[in-house]
Amino acid sequence: MSSTDYNYDEQGQFFPFFILTLTSLITLPLTYTLLRPSKVLENTAPRIRSDYRPEHGDIIQKQKQKLLRKERRLKRIFTVLVGYVVMAWMVYLIIVTARSTPKIWDPYDILGISRSANEKAISRHFKRLSLQFHPDKVKPDPAKNETIETLNDRFVELTKAYKALTDEEIRNNYIQYGHPDGKQSFSIGIALPKFIVTEGNGKYVLMVYGALLGVLLPYIVGKWWYGTQRYTKEKVLVASAGNIFREYKDDLVGGGIISALSSGEEYKQMLKDEKAEKGLAKVEKKILSDGDSVEGITLSAKDRKALADLENASRRKALALLWAYLGRVGLDDPNLEEEKFGVAPTAFTLNDSFASIALAFGNLQPILGSFHMSQHLIQAIRPGASPLLQLPHFTPQIAKSIDGEHSKSHMSVPQYMALSEEQRKKISVGKGLLSEQQYASALSVARQIPALNVSKSFFKVVGEKVVTPSSLVQLVVKARFIPPGSINVPEVNESDLIDIDPDEDDLDANKATKKRKNDSDERVQPPLAHAPYFARDHSPRWYIFLADSRQGRMAVPPFTFTTFDKPIFDKDGKPTFNMQTLKMQFQAPPQVGKFPFSLYIVCDSYIGFDTVGDITLEVEDLAKAAALEEEDDISEPDEDSIAGQMQALKTGQAPAPKKRAKKPVDESSEEDESDTDGDADDTSETDTETDTDGE
Incomplete structure (x- = not known):
């Protein structure tokens, strides 16, 4: 009867x-997470070329490196390094440690005879x-440390080997169990260092196991779980999202949003203890000073009051x-200064949470306010200040001079770049203004800003002639990137404005289209936002959405675009003016009629580049869709008809086989249908096509 023996592995x-x-x-899974290609847009996007370095650029760079180190997760890197050190040590022990491997019991090896020997030869050899080895024939040799017991054991082993090859019963045991005595006990060595099982160390072993399993493991699991529950999908603390939610108002914009963002719990961690009070009076004195009284520099009375009413020191700072x-x-x-540049990236993340809250309520004003706030945070420009401050070397005084002393509105970057070279240089270069070199640097950056210019926008339903109630409708935007100040901009090619979908049975075309949508490597990224004061790299994002401006409500939530299907700049950095196609899909209203919307296209990185236009969605009834389809089927001549033969004589090609016309849709029985029937070959635009002009 066999048994299993567990013992300590001495070797x-x-x-x-x-x-x-x-x-x-x-270690290996952690290594994969560290080495796999990063999908973060900021790590793969090109940069706008500029030699401009702002004041305190070293502090900004220091803050940027600090954030990068935090995102790289040094603890994970350290764990991987320690893991590989331990693995290398174990491999070394496996190689150099002396190990005794039990040999397989082999009667031929014990007898020292060939495996091809027959039974007669085995008997003679035994x-x-x-x-030679019978205990009665040989005496122990002290020089070899032999005793009577060792001689007896050796002869018994020889006898077992001989019988295993000649005795039928013993040979069956050897063949079945690998040993003449039958099934043997199984010994398992415990894979523990020797000091753990040494007598007297038992209590310490229990203490270690108790600490590992009862304290450390629950702590790690609890910390991980609590950490996942502490943050929202926008990567802000749940407590911060709650604070911002309480600050939300339907008319919140500008300074009100900034005040709401200051309620984030992240700032309590960043400005805790003595940091909250230290320097607060100095900062307030600086920002509340009327100074030169330049517009956009001093705070409004409402913003001053919001600051003065705060009692929490960390939030106030x-x-x-x-x-x-x-x-x-x-x-x-x-x-x-270090704290000043450190609060902006945190506010930018908190603003994403504010945008999500605003979208949930659906009020247009705070939604636009959140998108505009991201622009101001990235460019380090106060709400209401001149957009020209986005260009290098521009100051509020220079921007005010260019706008004009009595101007009530600010000039945007596109408006500034649209001026003639002579006029633009006249108002920009001179004493108290820009130098020739600073002027050239500012223009260089302006000509690299990816400004999205809409050429056409319209609604369509794939495979249908009209938009029907509750159908899945696409908003198609045809646009080109035309940086401010671009010259020799080619005219729009009308063929680029047509959006043709492949036929349903064209598998190759559909597969290629799907691959282009899913393959991020083939998509083109715009350059990183030119934001010299923002202590984080940021890849621009474009938000496209529909709104009901009369009611001040969001109609279709924003679609976000970060990459595009065609190059924006060529290898030399010159704009390509390629036509980009942006598509958004949503469900049409369930009723028939005309629905006017405002189309918004907002970039989150640059001020003054928004596009707003009117567009109308016309929803037709199902009967009209069926009638149009039937007309298409009738207008196509049959191959066997006289008209078809005449067409073949004119064109040299036979007409395509005519498809059987579908039965007209019964409006009374199918008024709740979400899609129309029909297999129209051509995909055309709806009657609701509307060109969108930027405002």
Whole structure:
């Protein structure tokens, strides 16, 4: 009867394999997460070429590196390095540690005879061995440390080997179990270091296992679980999202949004203890000073009151630092400057949470306010200040001079670049304005900003002539990137404005279209936002949505575009003016009629580049769709008809086989249908096509 014997592995044979396996299970997956190609847009996008370096550029770069180190997760890198060190040590132990591997019991090897020997030869050989090793024939040799017991054991082993080859019953045991005595006990070595099982260390082993399984493991799992529950999908603390939700109002814009963002719990962690009070009075004095009284620099009475009413020191300092950052106010203190540039990336993330809350309510004003706030945070420009401050070397004084002393509105970058070279240079270069070199640097950046110019926008339903109630309708936007100041811009090719879908039975075309949508490597990224004051790289995002401006409500939630299907700039950095096709799909209204919308296209990175236009969605009834389809079927001449033969004589080609016309749709029985029947070959635009002019 067999038994299983568990014992300590004296030679440490199994311990390195055990530790190597456990370490590999942790280290290799972590290595994959570190080495796999990053899908973060900021890591793969090109940059706008500029030699401009802002004041305190070293502090901004320091803050950017600090954020990068945080995102790289140094703890994970350290864990991987330690894991590979442990794995290398275990491999070394496996190679150099002396191990005794039990040999397989082999009667031929014990007798020292060939496996091809027959039974007669085996018997003769055993007789010779008996004469040589029988305990009665040989005496122990002290020089070889032999005793009577070792001689007896050796002869017994020889006898077992002989019988295993000649005795039928014993030979069956050997063949079935690998040993003449039948099934043997199984010994398992415990893969633990020797010091753990040494007598007297038992209590310490229990303490270690108790700490690992009862304290460390629950702590790690709990921390991971609590960490996943602490953050929203926008990667802000749940508590911060709650605070912003309480600050939300239907008319919140500009300074109100900045005040709401200062309620984030992240600022309490960033400005805790003595940091909350230290330098607060100095920052407030700087931002509240009327100074030169330049528009966009001083705070409004409402924003001053919002700051003064705050009692929490960390939030009050965060709000003051945000105003200092947006106003590019010098604080004359390296620590305060570092904090000033550190609050902006956090506010940008919190603004994503505010945008989600605003979208949930559906009010247009705060939604637009959140998109515009991301522009101001990236460009470090206060709401209401001149958009020209986005260009290098521009100051509020220079921007005010270009706008004109008595101007009530600010000139945008596209308007500035649309001026003639002579006029633009006249108002920009001179004493108290820009130098020739600064002017050239500003124009260079302006000509690289990817400004999306809409050529055409319309609604369509794939495979249908008209939009029917509750159908899946596509909003198609045809647009080109035309940087401000571009010259020799080619005219729009009318063929580029046509959107043709492949036939349903064209599998290759449909597969290629689907691959282009899914393959991010073939998509083109615009350059990173030119944001010299923002301590984080940012890839621009374009939001396209429909709104009911009369009611001030969102109609179709925003679709976000970060990559495009055609190159924006060529290898030399010159714009290509390629026509880009942007598509958004949503469900049409369930009733027939004309639905006017405002089409918004907003870039989250640049101020003054928004596009707003009117567009109308016309929803037709199902009967009209069926009638149009039947007309198409009738208008196509049959191949066997006289008209078809005449067409063949004219064109040299036979007409395509005519498809059988569908029965007209019964409006009374199918008024709740979400799609129309029909297999129209041509995909054309709806009657509701509307060109959108940017405002």
